[in-house]
Amino acid sequence: MRKPPAAPAARLIRRYDNRKLYDTTARRYVTVEGLGRLVGAGEDVRVVDQRSGEDLTAMVLAQVIVEGIKERTARISGQVLARLIRLGFGERVAPGLRPAKKSRVTKKEKKR
Secondary structure, eight states, X not given: OOOOOOOOOOEEEEEOTTSOEEETTTXXXXXXXXXXXXXXXXXXXXXXXXXXXXXOHHHHHHHHHHHHHHTTOOOOOHHHHHHHHHHHHTOOOOTTXXXXXXXXXXXXXXXX
């Protein structure tokens, strides 16, 4: 049986101490706005701190949204923003949307 093709790796962006973002694929610096355009075009990105290797993806993507709203280039409704906040804080969410947490195994599932 053949394995399905592997998903392409996310585009690696390194964040330096001076807060500059470096796209390792294109071999050039990108702005927060440029990063937003990459994601908007369907690119998966992973942002890491150059020194520590810490994953900063969520923080930088949140910055993309905030900057887009400030510059009025992003059109995101208050309802969508509220839903994102609820997802981030683990409150009730709409059916089909789940916070990124490990699932809990119920007693019934353990007995199987």
